[in-house]
Amino acid sequence: MDPLILAEGSTPALLDPHHGLVFWTAVCFALVALLLYKVAWGPLLTALEERENSISGAIDEAQSIRAEAEEIKARYEEQLEHARQDAQAIINEGEADKQRILQEARSKASREASEIRARAEREIELAKQKALAELKDSARDLAMAIASKVIAAEVDAKKHSAIIDEVIASYERG
Structure with a gap:
């Protein structure tokens, strides 16, 4: 009869603890564990340690990187700053x-304008003096012509000039 088939009122045979079966199971387990410890446990631990060292090395390398x-990044930010x-x-x-160049241009333009103004004033003053001198000469010549005709007497040129200069000087004073 098959031990797995249950009869009415009976318990399965596999679930009944047989002392011999338990003993041999424990012995087999111990032998397999000892064999695994001697044969597989060392390489397994070595592989685990290598894996742990590899992971630890990768973590250290990642931290150093x-x-x-x-x-x-800090050097880059410093260079950027x-x-x-x-x-x-x-x-x-x-x-x-730009400000210096503008100020220099303004100063140069101001100097040039001042120089042009001063040169124009000098030229005007010279033209005025020349015109006054010409006017004096013309007035003296005219006065001599008029005086010689009015007086109808002959007066020499030096005396005429002295008289005219005296008349012009009195005219300029007021």
């Missing part, structure tokens, strides 16, 4: 140069 990346500062300095220098 991360630290290096953070250092590179220096570049920004340099750019701002160049902009400020350009602005200062």
